[in-house]
Amino acid sequence: MNTIEMKQTLPEVFAGRDTITSDVWHREVAFEKGKTYLVEAASGTGKSSLCSFIYGYRKDYQGIICFDGENVRSYPVRRWVELRKQSLSMLFQELRLFSELTAWENIRIKNQLTGHSDKKQVREWFERLGIADKWDQKIGRMSFGQQQRVAFIRALCQPFDFIFLDEPISHLDDGNGRVMSEILQEEARKQGAGIIVTSIGKHLELDYDRVLKL
Amino acid sequence: MIWKLLRQHISVPQLAGFFFANLCGMVIVLLSVQFYRDVIPVFTQGDSFIKKDFVIVSKRVSTIGTFVGKSTSFSDADIADIERQPFTKSVGRFLPTRFKVYAGMGMQGVRMSTDMFFESVPDAYVDVKLDRWHFDPSQDVIPIIIPRNYLNLYNFGFAQSRNLPQLSEGVMGMVNLDIRIMGNGQMKMMKGNIVGFSNRLNTILVPESFIEWANAQYGTGEEVKPSRLIVEVNNPTDDRIAKYFKERGYETEGDQLDAGKTTWFLKVVTGIVISVGLLISILSFYILMLSIYLLLQKNTTKLENLLLIGYSPARVARPYQLLTIVLNLLVFGLGIGAVILARGSYMEILTGLYPDAGAATILPALAVGFIIFVVVSLLNIVIIRRKINAIWLRK
Numbered sequence: 064m065n066t067i068e069m070k071q072t073l074p075e076v077f078a079g080r081d082t083i084t085s086d087v088w089h090r091e092v093a094f095e096k097g098k099t100y101l102v103e104a105a106s107g108t109g110k111s112s113l114c115s116f117i118y119g120y121r122k123d124y125q126g127i128i129c130f131d132g133e134n135v136r137s138y139p140v141r142r143w144v145e146l147r148k149q150s151l152s153m154l155f156q157e158l159r160l161f162s163e164l165t166a167w168e169n170i171r172i173k174n175q176l177t178g179h180s181d182k183k184q185v186r187e188w189f190e191r192l193g194i195a196d197k198w199d200q201k202i203g204r205m206s207f208g209q210q211q212r213v214a215f216i217r218a219l220c221q222p223f224d225f226i227f228l229d230e231p232i233s234h235l236d237d238g239n240g241r242v243m244s245e246i247l248q249e250e251a252r253k254q255g256a257g258i259i260v261t262s263i264g265k266h267l268e269l270d271y272d273r274v275l276k277l
Numbered sequence: 278m279i280w281k282l283l284r285q286h287i288s289v290p291q292l293a294g295f296f297f298a299n300l301c302g303m304v305i306v307l308l309s310v311q312f313y314r315d316v317i318p319v320f321t322q323g324d325s326f327i328k329k330d331f332v333i334v335s336k337r338v339s340t341i342g343t344f345v346g347k348s349t350s351f352s353d354a355d356i357a358d359i360e361r362q363p364f365t366k367s368v369g370r371f372l373p374t375r376f377k378v379y380a381g382m383g384m385q386g387v388r389m390s391t392d393m394f395f396e397s398v399p400d401a402y403v404d405v406k407l408d409r410w411h412f413d414p415s416q417d418v419i420p421i422i423i424p425r426n427y428l429n430l431y432n433f434g435f436a437q438s439r440n441l442p443q444l445s446e447g448v449m450g451m452v453n454l455d456i457r458i459m460g461n462g463q464m465k466m467m468k469g470n471i472v473g474f475s476n477r478l479n480t481i482l483v484p485e486s487f488i489e490w491a492n493a494q495y496g497t498g499e500e501v502k503p504s505r506l507i508v509e510v511n512n513p514t515d516d517r518i519a520k521y522f523k524e525r526g527y528e529t530e531g532d533q534l535d536a537g538k539t540t541w542f543l544k545v546v547t548g549i550v551i552s553v554g555l556l557i558s559i560l561s562f563y564i565l566m567l568s569i570y571l572l573l574q575k576n577t578t579k580l581e582n583l584l585l586i587g588y589s590p591a592r593v594a595r596p597y598q599l600l601t602i603v604l605n606l607l608v609f610g611l612g613i614g615a616v617i618l619a620r621g622s623y624m625e626i627l628t629g630l631y632p633d634a635g636a637a638t639i640l641p642a643l644a645v646g647f648i649i650f651v652v653v654s655l656l657n658i659v660i661i662r663r664k665i666n667a668i669w670l671r672k
Binding site: 164221 | 278279282285579581582585586587590669671
């Protein structure tokens with residue numbers, strides 16, 4: 064998948080508004096593979112909605128979203144499952160980790176599906192992000208910042224053309240944020256993938272090709 | 278790994294509740310099916326060598342009739358009238374012997390002999406294997422079917438009081454009777470060979486070819502009207518039959534009409550029991566579905582997350598589907614086991630009463646159980662999948 068286009072896309076909840084000032088909503092926007100985007104947003108401007116529309120788990124929008132020129136609205140379940148395994152990776156704002164499982168089990172449950180990363184690689188990421196000692200810790204007993212790092216690693220355990228990071232460093236210190244940027248760029252370069260980061264304030268230090276205001 | 282995640286919130290008491298309720302329903306259904314199949318031959322196939330749906334008709338012997346010498350035989354017109362009835366398939370006449378018959382049997386030095394009579398019906402009504410139900414004048418051996426009552430009279434009345442050995446049906450089949458027939462100034466010694474016992478025919482039956490041959494040789498030559506008829510009917514439970522014979526003052530014998538009623542009642546009772554069993558099964562199925570629904574509801578977030586990280590709905594549904602299939606399979610297996618156990622205890626009694634009854638197999642219960650297993654499992658699979666799909670669609 065090479066491009067994600069949004070044509071006059073607008074969340075249905077915004078439809079009643081008279082004016083919309085946004086670089087994304089109700090405009091023609093295209094995200095291209097290999098490029099890096101930052102979507103800056105104030106709270107309540109539909110940042111998570113944007114992610115969920117593109118990731119295919121919400122359809123309450125107007126307008127059209129196209130992958131490589133193909134409208135995604137009528138994609139069958141099978142197609143979405145395939146996309147989520149092979150083309151789109153997502154670091155959810157609410158993380159969506161399994162609190163009953165340990166950090167490694169959370170990674171493994173994804174990696175079993177894709178077979179993308181080996182255990183050694185995962186362990187290296189754990190070390191670089193400073194959570195190597197949390198390997199066998201239940202997610203429920205970790206801080207949100209630690210969980211964010213686990214969720215980030217999980218997002219890397221699959222092939223992707225685009226990776227979405229929904230407020231990835233909201234609970235991270237600058238040092239860890241920097242490490243995350245490094246790892247993200249390494250992986251994205253390896254796969255030639257596009258990066259789309261959202262933020263409501265503090266954002267990942269990356270060379271953004273384009274900054275959009277939501 | 279998925280299982281580790283999804284088995285959370287599984288309620289063991291709920292599943293156990295389903296398990297036992299479903300087991301109850303299953304056992305009731307299977308046992309009643311099996312029991313019905315085991316018992317029904319006792320009523321329907323008492324005499325395997327006689328066609329099933331027949332009625333034996335005679336005219337009533339009344340006191341006055343005896344004194345005035347009123348004939349109890351059927352005229353050609355009577356027979357033609359019966360043949361015209363809608364319930365009649367065919368009518369056969371009992372052909373009696375026109376000569377004297379003595380039969381004797383010797384064993385352990387005791388000789389018994391008695392005056393006797395023979396009758397025959399057309400071969401089409403007799404279902405003994407043709408090679409045994411065959412008379413050849415050159416061989417001097419007559420196949421005979423006697424009422425089972427005779428054997429019982431001997432075994433339980435005569436033999437016990439005289440210290441004679443009791444005879445099984447098998448042994449009786451090997452015993453040769455000495456038959457002496459006399460008439461027309463001639464006499465002939467022959468051998469009789471018992472080929473079957475009848476619960477329903479109250480006569481001593483020999484092949485029609487023998488009667489015709491012997492009547493011609495030793496008979497008095499006079500034409501005698503039959504006093505009993507064998508009527509093959511379409512449906513012995515048809516109430517027109519009883520009504521018709523009652524109007525004419527005929528009597529019917531043979532328990533076929535009664536057996537018809539018995540089987541009907543057996544069917545009704547089995548039907549009721551099966552319905553109760555099915556009802557329990559359906560209710561237990563409902564418990565299982567509620568339990569699974571609850572489980573899915575409690576695990577909704579997890580299921581949603583699995584779907585979002587790329588698991589397909591089919592993959593997510595599979596652990597729950599497997600869980601129900603394993604449960605159903607267990608119920609099926611244990612149900613069959615219970616039926617085999619229960620059947621063992623009642624078959625002992627049943628074969629004691631009716632030696633022929635043991636022929637049926639466990640197959641009906643297996644088949645019905647398998648069908649229930651497949652239907653219930655399929656329903657489970659579909660319902661779980663639909664529920665997961667609903668989670669995908671976030672409804």
